[in-house]
Amino acid sequence: MxxxxxxxxxxxxxxxxxxxxxxxxxxxxxxxxxxxxxxxxxxxxxxxxxxxxxxxxxxxxxxxxxxxxxxxxxxxxxxxxxxxxxxxxxxxxxxxxxxxxxxxxxxxxxxxxxxxxxxxxxxxxxxxxxxxxxxxxxxxxxxxxxxxxxxxxxxxxxxxxxxxxxxxxxxxxxxxxxxxxxxKGIVSYQLQFPIAATTGDQVLMSFQAGLRPNMVPQSATCVVQTLDSSELVNHYNYYLKQHPQIQGNALIQDQAVTLTLVGQGCHAMEPENGYNAATFLADFLADQRFDDQAQAYLQFIQTKLHLDFTGTKLGLAYQDETMGALSQSPDIFQYDQTNSGNIVINVRYPKGHTAGELQEQYQQSLPINGNVTAAEHAQEPxxxxxxxxxxxxxxxxxxxxxxxxxxxxxxxxxxxxxxxxxxxxxxxxxxxxxxxxxxxxxxxxxxxxxxxxxxxxxxxxxxxxxxx
Ligand SMILES: [Zn+2]
Known part of the structure; x- marks a missing residue:
């Protein structure tokens, strides 16, 4: 025919x-x-x-x-x-x-x-x-x-x-x-960090980014209460200068500084195609002085998630000969100084592991009292x-x-x-x-x-x- x-x-x-x-x-x-x-x-x-x-x-x-x-x-x-x-x-x-x-x-x-x-x-x-x-x-x-x-x-x-x-x-x-x-299998995990209200010279009041669990966040915002706002802003401007792929600005109101960072959003299945605004902002903040709980949240993002699209630093990385490698994309961030610190991570994984095994791996990487739940029903590979x-x-x-x-x-x-x-x-x-x-x-x-x-x-x- x-x-x-x-x-x-x-x-x-x-x-x-x-x-x-x-x-x-x-x-x-x-x-x-x-x-x-x-x-x-x-x-x-x-x-x-x-x-x-x-x-x-x-x-x-x-x-x-x-x-x-x-x-x-x-x-x-x-x-x-x-x-x-x-x-x-x-x-x-x-x-x-x-x-x-x-x-x-x-x-x-x-x-x-x-x-x-x-x-x-x-x-x-x-x-x-x-x-x-x-x-x-x-x-x-x-x-x-x-x-x-x-x-x-x-x-x-x-x-x-x-x-x-x-x-x-x-x-x-x-x-x-x-x-x-x-x-690939698709699953989103919600990582919860223990948070309780604190005071100090410099406090991370809030940290927010992301709209949907399957999109790399284009922008991120945080509010910092600080006794030395000009020092924080100077550090931030220096960080921005060192990272020309992102943009940002700082707004000072009394003792509160609002930092905004704009990266490049993209689909969570190919997170390496974007610049995750949240992990860049956390990468900057983690090197500033904060209380232990904020530090734990920020350093987790800096050392375990930032620019790691395959889960290597968390020991999650693996690949399948025909289906390729696991990818991870942290897409929603919500930190509120009075009660919560959350991260939603979207994971795409080839055959070889189950969603339950991956969840266990995330759980082990969290600080004590941290908790991981599957934010949605997993689709198996x-x-x-x-x-x-x-x-x-x-x-x-x-x-x-x-x-x-x-x-x-x-x-x-x-x-x-x-x-x-x-x-x-x-x-x-x-x-x-x-x-x-x-x-x-x-x-x-x-x-x-x-x-x-x-x-x-x-x-x-x-x-x-x-x-x-
Ligand atoms: Zn269609």
């Missing part, structure tokens, strides 16, 4: 359908959640629209309580599941065009969800349509399954899987080519072997359609729908050399990428369901 040529036949209709989907604002808005639409009307309308395409084209469809749904083709005891999502992140600021009006600029289709994940979901849908229109009868039941809360808590897909059977194997068109067959036919057949489909024989299966630090199944991976639709503009202003997918992904998915569906 010439999948590429077949995919091209659907170009106009695919772009029209993508225009229809992008026009629906399907960012989750907690304020609009109702009993009829538990995740708000936006994601539900996008799901309804996607399923309506399936009905229009003669497929069996099912909507599971406005939270998830599927488009089905073929019969067979085994189910091949393809997992996309109809929700998006909010449009946000900074667009050059209307984020809800799909806009074609020289073959780049701009719009919120064009790449994540409405475009790739449609590419998988049109692959299914090609199979059907070519009258190819798959040996498995193929279900194109759509979630509506992928960007948040996966409530939609989890509900769907409570009602409908778990597919036997599958992939998610919500990642990158050639294939993502490893996803997920890995499907290169030798599993799922991975090898997907790779064959990709290579046949692109002639790219060098790109290899990979492991990422993020979590995709691939981890829903023991035999589940992420597969496209971003090309290895394509810029990743997901979640950003001016998100786009190129028409070439859309058509190429459609051809790859059609080839893959055919390979995974042909009669042997």
């Amino acid at each position: 010439n999948w590429k040529k077949l995919a091209h036949n659907y170009q106009a209709q695919m772009i029209q359908d993508l225009t229809t989907l992008v026009a629906i604002n399907s960012a989750n808005d907690p304020k609009q959640e109702t009993t009829e639409f538990p995740l708000g009307p936006g994601p539900a309308h996008a799901l309804q629209q996607m399923l309506a395409f399936g009905e229009r084209d003669g497929f069996i469809t099912k909507n599971v309580d406005q939270l998830g749904g599927h488009i089905q083709y073929g019969t067979g005891d085994e189910i091949l599941g393809i997992f996309g999502h109809m929700d998006t992140v909010p449009a946000g600021e900074g667009w050059n065009s209307d984020p809800f009006l799909l806009t074609n600029v020289d073959g780049q289709l701009f719009g919120r969800g064009a790449l994540d994940d409405k475009g790739p979901s449609l590419a998988a849908y049109y692959a299914l349509r090609i199979l059907k229109d070519q009258n190819i009868k798959p040996s498995k039941t193929i279900r194109l399954i759509f979630g509506t809360d992928e960007e948040n808590q996966w409530r939609g897909i989890n509900h769907y899987l409570e009602v409908e059977p778990l597919p036997d194997l599958g992939f998610s068109p919500d990642g990158e080519f050639p294939v993502i067959n490893g996803e 997920h890995y499907v072997s290169d030798s599993d036919p799922l991975v090898s057949e997907l790779l064959k489909a990709y290579r046949t359609q692109t002639n790219d024989l060098t790109s290899q299966p990979m492991t990422v630090g993020g979590g995709t729908y691939g981890r829903l199944l023991n035999r589940g991976v992420a597969f496209g639709a971003l090309m290895p050399d394509g810029p990743n503009v997901m979640h950003q202003a001016n998100e786009y997918i190129t028409i070439d990428n859309l058509l190429q992904a459609t051809a790859i998915y059609a080839d893959a569906l055919w390979r995974l369901t042909k009669n042997k």
Whole structure:
């Protein structure tokens, strides 16, 4: 079959359908959640629209309580599941065009969800349509399954899987080519330091940084009560001069000095790409005079966390041959002189250790009375072997359609729908050399990428369901 040529036949209709989907604002808005639409009307309308395409084209469809749904083709005891999502992140600021009006600029289709994940979901849908229109009868039941809360808590897909059977194997068109067959475990720990109100010549009143447990903090602030504010500010200015990659300023009000530091935020799965404002500020403060409890908090950050992205200083570092190394990113800091000192650390870990073992390691590194809790439910590492036919057949489909024989299966630090199944991976639709503009202003997918992904998915569906 010439999948590429077949995919091209659907170009106009695919772009029209993508225009229809992008026009629906399907960012989750907690304020609009109702009993009829538990995740708000936006994601539900996008799901309804996607399923309506399936009905229009003669497929069996099912909507599971406005939270998830599927488009089905073929019969067979085994189910091949393809997992996309109809929700998006909010449009946000900074667009050059209307984020809800799909806009074609020289073959780049701009719009919120064009790449994540409405475009790739449609590419998988049109692959299914090609199979059907070519009258190819798959040996498995193929279900194109759509979630509506992928960007948040996966409530939609989890509900769907409570009602409908778990597919036997599958992939998610919500990642990158050639294939993502490893996803590190993800867990956040909250480290609590014992704090009680103190007095002294110089007191750390508060220390704060970070908004979310999966983002390196861009800025950090502290308030210091001191008898010698000019000395503290002089030291701070000297520290800033020595570290040109960061910026900061000091504000003196009576005996209170507020220090602000601005670094560079980034995603917690690649913390080395940023400058953690909090660990830099603590690195400075740890060399000033404070009481023991503030000193313990600051020195822990300075000596155990600052610029250590692999947990080496805490004895946490390890790597897996195929999945790479553990990474740690301290992302939320809250110190209040009267009652609390907390740090939330986001950890991405390969197979080899459990979240419980890592927690124990953090616990041992803390001062007496310090305490570690898991701030969220851990996602264990997920890995499907290169030798599993799922991975090898997907790779064959990709290579046949692109002639790219060098790109290899990979492991990422993020979590995709691939981890829903023991035999589940992420597969496209971003090309290895394509810029990743997901979640950003001016998100786009190129028409070439859309058509190429459609051809790859059609080839893959055919390979995974042909009669042997
Ligand atoms: Zn996505």
